[in-house]
Amino acid sequence: MKMAESGVRVLFIEDEKKIAGAVCGALIAEGYSVTATTTAEEGFYILHNQEFDLVLLDLMLPIRSGLEILKDMRKWGLKVPVLILTSKDSIEDRVVGLDAGADDYMVKPFAIPELLARVRALLRRGKKEGPNRLRFQVCDLEVDVSAREARRGAQLLDLTAKEFSLLEYLLMNEGRVVSREMLARDVWKETSRHTPIDNVIDVQIARLRRKIDDPFPNKLLHTVRGIGFVLREDKQ
Amino acid sequence: MRPRNVRTRLTLWYISIFGAGLIVYICGAAVLQYWQLTSQIYNAEIQDVETAEGLLYFKSDGSLAMNEEYHNRPESLALLDRMMEVLGLDGAVLYRNKRLGDRDLGGKPFPLEGESGYYERSFRLADGTRVLRISHIHSINGRPLLIRLAYSTARLQHRMVELIGVLLLALPAALAIAWFAGFHVTRRALAPLEDLARRTEQITATRLRDRVPVENPDDELGHIARVLNGLLARLENSFEQLRRFTSDASHELRTPLAALRSVGEMGLQGEYSAAEYRDTIGSMLEEVARLTRMVESLLTMSRADAGEFRLQTSVFSVMDLVREGIALVEVLAEEKDQQIEVIAKEDFAVMADRLFLRQAIVNVLHNAVKYSPPGSTVRIALSRLPPVDGKTWMLLEVADEGPGIREEDRAKVFDRFYRVDEGRSQDAGGAGLGLAIAKWAVQANGGDIDVRSAPVRGASFFIKMPSVSEVGQRDSAASSS
Numbered sequence A: 001m002k003m004a005e006s007g008v009r010v011l012f013i014e015d016e017k018k019i020a021g022a023v024c025g026a027l028i029a030e031g032y033s034v035t036a037t038t039t040a041e042e043g044f045y046i047l048h049n050q051e052f053d054l055v056l057l058d059l060m061l062p063i064r065s066g067l068e069i070l071k072d073m074r075k076w077g078l079k080v081p082v083l084i085l086t087s088k089d090s091i092e093d094r095v096v097g098l099d100a101g102a103d104d105y106m107v108k109p110f111a112i113p114e115l116l117a118r119v120r121a122l123l124r125r126g127k128k129e130g131p132n133r134l135r136f137q138v139c140d141l142e143v144d145v146s147a148r149e150a151r152r153g154a155q156l157l158d159l160t161a162k163e164f165s166l167l168e169y170l171l172m173n174e175g176r177v178v179s180r181e182m183l184a185r186d187v188w189k190e191t192s193r194h195t196p197i198d199n200v201i202d203v204q205i206a207r208l209r210r211k212i213d214d215p216f217p218n219k220l221l222h223t224v225r226g227i228g229f230v231l232r233e234d235k236q
Numbered sequence B: 001m002r003p004r005n006v007r008t009r010l011t012l013w014y015i016s017i018f019g020a021g022l023i024v025y026i027c028g029a030a031v032l033q034y035w036q037l038t039s040q041i042y043n044a045e046i047q048d049v050e051t052a053e054g055l056l057y058f059k060s061d062g063s064l065a066m067n068e069e070y071h072n073r074p075e076s077l078a079l080l081d082r083m084m085e086v087l088g089l090d091g092a093v094l095y096r097n098k099r100l101g102d103r104d105l106g107g108k109p110f111p112l113e114g115e116s117g118y119y120e121r122s123f124r125l126a127d128g129t130r131v132l133r134i135s136h137i138h139s140i141n142g143r144p145l146l147i148r149l150a151y152s153t154a155r156l157q158h159r160m161v162e163l164i165g166v167l168l169l170a171l172p173a174a175l176a177i178a179w180f181a182g183f184h185v186t187r188r189a190l191a192p193l194e195d196l197a198r199r200t201e202q203i204t205a206t207r208l209r210d211r212v213p214v215e216n217p218d219d220e221l222g223h224i225a226r227v228l229n230g231l232l233a234r235l236e237n238s239f240e241q242l243r244r245f246t247s248d249a250s251h252e253l254r255t256p257l258a259a260l261r262s263v264g265e266m267g268l269q270g271e272y273s274a275a276e277y278r279d280t281i282g283s284m285l286e287e288v289a290r291l292t293r294m295v296e297s298l299l300t301m302s303r304a305d306a307g308e309f310r311l312q313t314s315v316f317s318v319m320d321l322v323r324e325g326i327a328l329v330e331v332l333a334e335e336k337d338q339q340i341e342v343i344a345k346e347d348f349a350v351m352a353d354r355l356f357l358r359q360a361i362v363n364v365l366h367n368a369v370k371y372s373p374p375g376s377t378v379r380i381a382l383s384r385l386p387p388v389d390g391k392t393w394m395l396l397e398v399a400d401e402g403p404g405i406r407e408e409d410r411a412k413v414f415d416r417f418y419r420v421d422e423g424r425s426q427d428a429g430g431a432g433l434g435l436a437i438a439k440w441a442v443q444a445n446g447g448d449i450d451v452r453s454a455p456v457r458g459a460s461f462f463i464k465m466p467s468v469s470e471v472g473q474r475d476s477a478a479s480s481s
Helices: A017-029 A040-049 A066-075 A091-099 A112-124 A161-172 A180-186 A197-212 B006-055 B077-081 B154-201 B220-269 B274-305 B318-335 B354-371 B407-412 B422-428 B434-444
Strands: A009-013 A033-037 A054-058 A082-086 A104-107 A135-138 A141-144 A149-152 A155-157 A221-224 A228-231 B056-058 B064-066 B083-088 B093-096 B119-124 B130-140 B143-152 B313-317 B339-344 B346-353 B377-388 B391-399 B448-454 B458-467 B469-473 B477-480
Touching: A009 A017, A009 A040, A017 A033, A017 A112, A033 A040, A040 A054, A040 A066, A054 A066, A054 A112, A066 A082, A066 A091, A082 A091, A082 A112, A091 A104, A104 A112, A112 A180, A135 A161, A141 A161, A161 A180, A161 A197, A161 A228, A180 A197, A180 A228, A197 A221, A197 B318, B006 B056, B006 B130, B006 B143, B006 B154, B056 B130, B064 B093, B130 B154, B143 B154, B154 B220, B220 B274, B274 B434, B313 B318, B318 B339, B318 B346, B318 B354, B318 B377, B318 B391, B346 B354, B346 B377, B346 B391, B346 B458, B354 B377, B354 B391, B354 B434, B354 B458, B407 B448, B434 B448
Parallel strands: A009 A033, A009 A054, A054 A082, A082 A104, B339 B377
Antiparallel strands: A135 A141, A141 A149, A149 A155, A221 A228, B056 B064, B083 B093, B083 B143, B119 B130, B130 B143, B313 B346, B339 B477, B346 B469, B377 B391, B391 B458, B448 B458
């Protein structure tokens, strides 16, 4: 994993200690420096004294709700991106949160890889977007996105369109675990979570693995049980 | 201000109608009385004119006089009240009696006055006295004279005032009696209603099985009681559904929780390698994912029940939706070496919430793929139903070659948490909510869903939707593997 070298500062306001601990651990492992607090007041105070690149905000906080803090922050002109974490997930709740000035919204329970992906997206926002990568190489897997060609070593892989976009997404997140939620949303563009999408994803991953991994000795596509999938070169 | 209770309102209505009736009666009586009295006065006047004519004579100096002493009853009303003047046809006043004095009874005669019989007229004297006047032309000594005779209406007015006064005096008493009667009648009429209210009040959420007694099913109160009982039955039904749903839901949630707990406990009981611990944690996360999905589905259902979803309707092609659904579940079918076959002669446009309808179709398709054996074919047919009320209906049939559904289970297929085979619940995936959601989604969009099944040969799910217009003819069949 990457070490703390990015210099990205994240403020995490969350009163539920287990979640706070787990998410902090994941963020620190990603290389962010994290300040955590359990009350809105304290968070607000810290925000006034330090600069942050991102705020993760729980909405259901004791005494003052996260929503009030968010409104205050925006009133004071703090432009730091805010990602709301909450267990309320009706459309109205989302709209209220986004209207109050939030940049993104995550419903508990969320998957950590998903949270990290959203955090990366928010941090990227506003910065100059690098050109989309057109070529990927992991170990002996080479993918040319513009030509829609994938090969391992000398062997050309025969992939369907869906398999190719799945592979492309995994490559963009190389080394990071992607959850089924992320795949459903970003590769299948499936907004509803009640469709049999998880089965479809599993089958599609199995097929991709058959084509890119099965014939070769070193495996690249790994299942992280209970979380999702990761494409990386395993160092033996 | 509006009176608070029905009883007061009814009583008020009652006495105002009663009072209005009385007033109409009083007015009618007064008018009749007035008409009778005036005609009596005119008749008396006519007689009086005839008498007076006989008493008039020309004196030697040519002036007209009247033999007033003739009357044997000088105190008679007629005499005391009589006002009389005699005019020549040229308008010259020939005689005025004492009662009239120097007032005139209408000045010069106007054309035709009194020429044919007796001319009746109400008239106001110069001093304001209203009189009823009779004019008559009579010849004395060959000379035609216009005789005018009038009685004051003062006496008449007095009698009218008296009459109306007496009637009005009785009015408050009558109204008071009406109030009293009305109050008691309405109280008696409303008593069963209050009884009904009291009994209904005693029926609480825990005692929904109770019903309100229906004493006479044909009268209005019986009707209310029956309506109330119907409401109670529906309430009891939904409470029962809610109760069952809650207990089903907690049961369903308990299974992954139990797995979570035992896997976790097992992991802590021995010394394991890092890889084994990873496996344990992964297994726990799988259960968490299952729980999450279930809670999400439950939330969806409860929102649907509460009517919290606002449908975002648009017009779209059903065939497109079917194709999208197939594209999604295609891989699952391929894994089992199943064919998906589509037969559609024409496409239909429907107006519905696209996402929800898509969900329904995908769930039904997934169901078919899931329960069909490997190597079988899932058949999708889109066809036209006979129009109802001028509306075109389309029918989407999804037929599988699975084990089918027993007749007694047919109605339950769309129930929440229902699975044909309890044992296969975990490996076949899903919380048993897919078809329940499909049913809700189709019905919310104005359509209906049903299932028919032949044992062994598989089940057919039918989704019918009203169509807004045909999209056009399609080539006979499309097929996909």
